[in-house]
Amino acid sequence: MTTPQEELLPGTRRALLHRIAVAQAEGRAPSLVAAVVRGGHAVWHGSRTSVEGHGPDENVQYRIGSITKTFTAVLVLRLRDEGAIDLGDPLEKHVPGTGAGEATIAELLAHTSGLAAESPAPWWERTPGSLRPELADVLGEQPIRHPAGRRFHYSNPGYSVLGALVEKLRGAPWEEVLRREVLEPLGLDRTSAQPQAPHAGGWAVHPWADVMLPEPTEDLGLMAAAGQLWSTTGDLARFAAFLAKGDARVLSAESVREMRTPAAPAEPADVVDGATYGLGLQIQHRDGRLLVGHSGSLPGFLANLTISVVDDVAAVVLANCTSGPMLSALGADLVRIVAEAEPRLPEPWRPLREVDASVLESAGQWYWGTHAFALRLTADGLVSLGPLSGNGRRSRFRDNGDGTWTGLEGYYAGELLKAVRRPDGSVGHLDLGSFVFTRQPYEQGASLPGGVDPEGWRGIS
Template sequence: MLPTTEFALLRRIATEQSANRAPSLVAAVVRDGEIVWSGARGTVGGDAPDDDTQYRLGSITKSIVAAEVLRLRDEGKLDLNDALDKHVPGTALGGQTVAQLLSHTGGITAESPGSWWERSPGGDWAALDASLGADEIKLRPGSRFHYSNVGYGVLGELIARLRGTSWLDALRTGVLNPLGMTRTSPHPEGKHAEGWAVHPFADVLLPEPSPDAGAMAPAGQLWSTVRDLATWTAFVGGRTGEVLRPETVAEMREMAAVDDGDAWTVGYGLGFQVLRHNGRRLAGHTGSMPGFLATTLIDPATQTGALAMTNTTSGVAILSLAVDLLTIADDYEPRLPAEWRPSEVEPELLALTGLWHWGPTPYHLRVLPGGWLDLSPASGSGRASRFRPQPDGTFTGLDGYYTGETLRVVKDTDGTVTHLDLATFIFTRTPYDPAAPVPGGVDPKGWRIG
């Protein structure tokens, strides 16, 4: 990036590391799938950390677990509306759906019973399952967002049963290795940061433990590097390689639950946290374990992302730091719009363009690249949606009111288009065309003054 941009980014992490007394801190900015800037402050074992130094990811692990669950869904091995009992029978949480576990809307207790799992050696699945009773369901399933580490421990067992291997081996085979994330592991390997607690009133450190969390490991076990986390940041933005379809990752970014504010600022999808900042919608995840904080965020619209990791239990405003890095990058070096160029349009689609009416309300239909359609009110926002073509000649809504709905182009016997049928709404070339099958019919006397 430009020297002025790089200095602003470096100053931001330097201020964070110094003011909040982090033993070390690493960060990077990602754009279009590549690291365009990275920086580090502090030391690890007496040396400066770099892009290949491992830090613990904490709950960013959950997003990677969620990706493997969505792979299972796309392969037809489960449905997101399946009750857990269908795949992991006999648990006290069997009524919760896979989607509720992914989105923290199952009403399950936040932490596993017994000793605090993040600082305690974890038992196996049988031990975790035996500890979960009806009392661990704290809220009516589906009623609201309630973050649950336990839910992701359960999802790890779901993956293990459907893959016939450990959750970790499933992640390596299906997600990490295909993305080239070879420096992401359950325990530190090679150069890595030690986890520390910083005394609140003195400049001294206390080492934090990092035991294996056992059956709770899918909630926060993994370690990674700037390079690997940059790859994951790009994945969240839609650069998914052969692991998932971009449409599936976009589905993961859709909110299943939002915060309690009058105008939502933070939400949660299917394994991703989502937040709104200055009119932008960012996606990613934060992570914390004793001795570590981490975060990754990306704006899918600009394809600019940021990540940060530090080896301190608390103090560093890790999420705000990532937001600021992303904002600095896009403010100092905003993306140029892609050049407009003409493209081929099928004659049948070209004939559909122009003015249509839903009742008396005028709409404009435009053809987008790839044969997609955009149907929007002629004035104002209203019920605007984009539609993707399907092999059977229909179109499926991608956003807005008509998300998932089917748009059909209806023709008469000679092939002339007579109207559009969109989820039972009839669009005609003229308002309330009496020749079209308008629901309820059209008064035969036609338009008049009263």
């Protein structure tokens, strides 16, 4: 239930309904259902259908295809956070004998393992998983298409291998582990490996005629970790809220932030609005907005989950057709409609509870050569360093408690910032990964590599 502060304005709701109505009509989808999340809760649900009296709601299941991969990635990150694995571990260390053991777990998560895009014939999405009873049947005799770590190459078998990793280390089936460790803690009781009523049927719509054909629904077997799940807009709205902020019962905010961080570039042919891939999440820039999430498709179904963390808005869209509406564009539009019509209110400014005088001394204007920067102390206990104007390297830094700070993002992520003091104890300059920042541009007497011309600044004679 939403509070009055969370409810969307009537005009926003009308715009959302209009957008999905256009998508369903022009995309010729038998049905389409959507949800919008704001403030960690679903604040809007909408649906359009071709069958009178049978409009789906937030509790009707659709197959979500490759959004399943994001769930599998959460299970793998849990293993990492517990210390059972390192993302740099080669697969061979934990699941030997696959023929793809040189790839690391991180490379499998980011689709840079070099594995083939698909499992060998027959077409795995339209045939029973019983045809691939062993991992060797999923990978085939020649699973490697590219050297590991060299390029982004989306791989469905790669996530089947990650499912096998989860099963090996947990000693239980992937589906059982997922339910126990993710679905139940997050309250996703309408997400399952097999369809549970009420659920939509999958359809193929003829490309040149307004007629339909039912699609088969197969159990994917060992490919399940790549695309098996069924879910609802209600459950995926809760999952979107988790991916934005984390949940200590499942995965920390820091770990879900890591999932949302680019880990692989997209191939040039696939780049649309700067698309990249994180650890189980697709990442793109669209209309100046950073969006994360995942799309999915299996015969008869399309799915999309899109999140703008900065705007605190997410969208879920599900349809029961093999092709038709472009759900990734639709999800991005739903986020944009809400973000632009009802921009997020910033958190109230709050002062620091206490401040270290020695840190406060370093606040203010600094120069890297002739570039002006500002160092600020913020209420969250961090310091930020960035250009006074225009673009340039900027980062927030975490206090290490010893007079140094560690960069959290951008060019300076992981780099050390420290205040270097003069013999009298005052701050002489800042050192950031060997770069020297001074109070004045090329300050006389400052400890600058190469020194400063003793004649100082001058005009043209």
